[in-house]
Amino acid sequence: MNAPTKISLPTTGQLALAARLAEGATAPTGDITHVDAATYTDPARHAAEQAKIFTRVPLVIAPSALLPQNNMAVPHDGFGKPLLIARDKDGHAQVFLNVCQHRGTRLVEGSDPVCAARLVCPYHAWSYTLDGKLAGLPRPDAFPGLDKATLGLKKLPTRELGGLIWFAFDADADFTTAEALGADFAAFDMAGQYLFRRRTHAVAANWKLIMDAFLESYHVQRLHSATIGPFFKDGISVADRIGPHQRSAVGREAALAACAADDWPTLRSAITYTYQLFPGTVLIVSPDYMNLMVMMPQSEGRVLVEDFMLIPAAPGSEKALAHWEKSWNLLDGGVFAGEDFRAAALGQEGLASGAIEQVTLGTLETGIRHFHDAVEAML
Structure with missing residues (x-):
């Protein structure tokens, strides 16, 4: 399972996103849209999502x-x-x-x-x-x-499929779109990665608030200003869809010119690919490691998030161990728990107060719109 990383080429879809980034930023278009606040706070809505989504569709449970x-x-x-x-x-x-x-x-x-x-x-x-x-x-x-x-x-x-284990509670669940994503994950050689760390976070927020955070880059320069924000160019992102799933790419500030490359070392230095796997899984492909986050809703205001950090091979020295520990602490403990999950919990508190009746989405947040449309379609 943990053989040395294979040399593989990016898929057509991955290269297409890279090509769009290489062409440069375009002004966002579209209209402002809204999501009802009750979508995140209504217990009946949570029960419906469990009955009509989480018990019916394929779910990611763990990396291989x-x-x-x-x-x-x-x-x-x-x-x-x-x-x-x-x-x-x-x-x-x-x-x-x-x-x-x-x-x-x-x-x-x-x-x-x-x-x-x-x-x-x-x-x-x-x-x-x-x-x-x-x-x-x-x-x-x-x-x-x-x-x-x-x-x-x-x-x-x-x-x-491609280094991820999917399952379903429904015997008739359709794995077609999961199978379509397998080639993308095989291109990253996800099945050959080594599991460095895993941790489950209990977050006092609706699961969709956490998914929202990984469906837009609008917050990166703001929420992550003291951590990873400086690495990325504000507003330089592209995305597409594979069934209900979304695939996005964000350009890194220091290497945008390299987005036109077609080899993994160069592309991963220039682009962070993120996969939002419907309904509640996120895969973030950083330059030299990956984070897989699996969301498990417990109630309308609480979700468990299991974070897996995958690296190319087991650390072979104390120096390598220290390098990966630093990355793990930065992402899992700092960026995710300290910033993304904290923002979701603060959002849950505000929405539960009844202060606003709807969430407002701008043109840099169209990924959130597509996600909520997919949820609504299942309901």
């Missing part, structure tokens, strides 16, 4: 790098049901309900990876292989006629 070896499993509770992300002995990723089929006991506790050829229930020691099959049980004579083949773990639809 979370499970770098075969016979690994990670418990996951963020989406409201006990889940288990597993990689079986043949290397296939699976998502199961983390529930023993004997008496309904949670099979694996905690949230840390487990490495084992079998998962053993802590109650009666029924055991399962990592492909979900019931492998054995104590005193089988006490269960005459039991067909083990019918008592495997409950499997959910799962796809591993």
